[in-house]
C-alpha cells in the first residue's frame with residue numbers, strides 16, 4: 387500500500403511547534419513506516435508537491451502576504467490541513483503586535499531598540515508585505531483540525547496523526563492532552 391504523505395511548513399512562528407512534533411522521539415521510526423515526509427523545514431524541500439499530499443501541517447500565524455500564499459498553497463495541495471500551535475490557531479504571541487499596530491511594532495523592533503544603530507525595517511519582496519493585523523491560519527484558509535498550545539502538545543499531535551493514519555475521522559483529541567502548566 388502506498389504511504390500517506392505529509393508536508394509541513396511554518397509561517398510567522400518560532401521553531402517550537404516543529405520541535406514539539408519531533409519530540410515524539412523514537413516513535414518517528416514508527417511514523418516513517420507509515421508516512422513519507424515531503425516538504426518541511428526538516429527535509430528543507432520548500433513546497434508541497436503539485437500532486438498533493440495526504441496531510442498538511444502548518445505552524446505559525448498569518449503575519450504577511452507571503453504567509454497567506456504559503457497557507458493557500460498548502461490548503462490547495464493537501465487533503466487534510468492541521469494547524470498546530472497557538473500562533474496558527476489564533477495568532478498566538480505573534481498577534482501581540484496587534485495591540486500596538488504593525489508599523490509601530492516594526493519601528494520599535496528594527497529602529498528604536500536600545501542596541502540598534504542605524505536600523506532599517508526589512509522590505510525585501512521575498513519577505514512579503516506585513517499585514518495590518520496578525521491572524522490565525524483559519525482566517526485565510528479552511529482548517530480541518532486545530533491543535534492549540536505553545537507549543538502544540540506533542541502527544542496531541544501524535545494522537546491526531548495516528549488517528550488520521552488509521553482512517554478514523556473526525557478527530558476529537560482527548561482533553562487530557564491539553565494540560566498547560
Ligand code: SF4
Pocket residue numbers: 398399400401402403445446470471472473474478479535536537538
Ligand atoms: S505556538 Fe508557541 S511554539 Fe508554536 S510557533 Fe507559536 S510561539 Fe512558537
